[in-house]
Amino acid sequence: MENDRIDTGRSETEQAIMDATLRALAKHGYADLSIKNIGTEFEKSTSLLYYHYENKDELLLAFLDYVIDLYIATIDPEADDADAEIRKFVGYVLPTEECTGEHATPPGLDELEQFQRVIFELRTQTIHDEDYRQKFREMESYMIDTFATLIQREMKAGRYREMNAEMMAENLMAFLFRSLDVRVTGTRPESAQAMRESVYFLLDNVMPTGGQPGDVATRDADDDA
Amino acid sequence: MENDRIDTGRSETEQAIMDATLRALAKHGYADLSIKNIGTEFEKSTSLLYYHYENKDELLLAFLDYVIDLYIATIDPEADDADAEIRKFVGYVLPTEECTGEHATPPGLDELEQFQRVIFELRTQTIHDEDYRQKFREMESYMIDTFATLIQREMKAGRYREMNAEMMAENLMAFLFRSLDVRVTGTRPESAQAMRESVYFLLDNVMPTGGQPGDVATRDADDDA
Incomplete structure (x- = not known):
């Protein structure tokens, strides 16, 4: 498993501390976290x-910097194939269709x-x-800006149609966040499947040149007509 | 202000306890909440x-039941004007364009x-x-099901075009949640504006009969062409 890990430039000790912090947060939650149980x-x-x-x-705060570096290592605005890079990240966040858990290897961690869940809980502290x-502003802005950059590159290459790349990035991220949210909170798992369909409708129909844009909710009705 | 309050059928004492709980949660947060500071x-x-x-x-848990009843009282699947009912609820959740705070009166509370913020923090406990x-499953499902019911009624009346009402309800809710989230957490206020545009694009362009459906991100480009 060690080979799959993303290198964020931390020393071996720092990396071991980050791993211990993640395990302690997963076990005890933010409210009951202490240096003592990180030490354990x-x-x-x-x-x-x-x-x-x-x-x-x-x-x-050092742990959050580590998480930011993981995100940065997970999606590269300079990737050769911008569409594939967007889809790779989407694959990390969305559940697989069959919920088999066979998604791509998570970014440097065995238990995606x-x-x-840990990130979600830490995020509440922003209040x-x-x-x-x-x-968290840095994390979210990095993701949305990188999505927008990748979209713009595909537009320039003629593979995506002309669009407002920032707006598309915001909408993709809203669907990804809602998917993540309902799975972490367990409130409405069926919404995760709807978000999956919405994201892939954008990627497969709305964004590509020559696609048949529209809206995922009105598309089915059009097909029937 | 008392006159604007929504009646959820609580006794005067129960209502006073709910108000005290809200104030205590707003002041102390979930982690530091006690019967003692609710009593204060x-x-x-x-x-x-x-x-x-x-x-x-x-x-x-009684407080959460109260919040569910407030939501139920805020949007009525049997409302005469289904489109207006959806827009009224959207108005509660989204910020005003100018961020003047001049949105409609919140559901029975002065400080929307x-x-x-209190609901957002309580929701983290779902983990x-x-x-x-x-x-929270009950709350979210009520909202999404009610949106879908209202959409279906407008479809039957010929005012909305044919669509997958459940999918449209899920997408509207994803945008509303993201808007709420970024404002409560303060992570990315500019995303709230993007969500506002996306919601009103669905309501004004995609959903109505005779609108020009498409995607909010690709629409501008089409206009330029």
């Missing part, structure tokens, strides 16, 4: 945690669902904490 | 809280933003708590 997940001495980070807050807000 | 917000004796609810958990998951 860490193979080396807990005192080493204090050598690297002054306190829990500093460690968690666990990772998504109370300006530092968290800034980190 | 309550004009009457704290012992009256225990008379009605055995503990904090029971009170919070505060209310949305850990099956009871919360069920309540």
Whole structure:
């Protein structure tokens, strides 16, 4: 499994601390997280945690920086095949049709669902904490800007039709967020399938040159007519 | 203000407890909420809280039932003008264009933003708590089913074109959720404006009979061509 991991330039110790933090967050949740239970997940001495980070807050902000670096490593605005790069990222976020769990290898982590749940819970802290807000703003803006850049490159190459790339990126992201949300919260799993259809309708019909644009909800009716 | 309040059939005392719970949640957040600080917000004796609810958990589940009843009272699947009913609800959720705060009166509460923030934070508990998951599932399903019912009624009346009403309801809700999310978390306020444009593109162009359907992102390009 180690070979599949994305290298974010962390030292071996820093990487081990990030892994321990993820495991501790997954087990205890944000509310009950302590340096002590991060230490329990860490193979080396807990005192080493204090050598690297002054306190829990500093460690968690470093963890968010690590997550940002993972996102940055997951989608490349300079990728040769921009459409494939968008689809690869979409594949990480959306569930597989059959829910077999056979999606592509998650970004440097064995348990994608666990990772998504931890990030989701940390994101709630944006309500109370300006530092968290800034980190998540950076993450979301990176994703939307990268989507827009990739879309623009396909437009220039004539493979996507002319469109407002920023608006398309915002809409794709809204569907991906809702899919992630309903699966992490468990509130409405059937909405995840609707989001999947909506995303692939955009990718397969609306965006490509020569596609038959329209709306995923009105398309079926048009076909029947 | 009292006159604008939606009647959810609670007794005066129950209503006062719900109001106190909302204020306490807004002030302290879920993590630091206690019966004691709900009691501080309550004009009457704290012992009256225990008379009605055995503990904090029971009170919070009653609060979620109250929120569900507020949602049910906010949008009526039997409304005479189905399109107007959808637009009224959309008006509650989306920010005004100018962000002047001059949106319609919130459902029975003076501080809509505060209310949305409290609900957003409670919703995170769905990750850990099956009871919360069920309540939020009920809320979201009520909204999406009601949207679908209203859309179907406009289709039958010939005012909306033929479409997959459930899929349209899911997509409208995804945009509304993302708008709510970025404003509550403060992560990306500019996304809220994009969501507003996307929702009104569906309502004004895609859904009505005789509209010019397409996609909000590709529409501008078509206009230029």
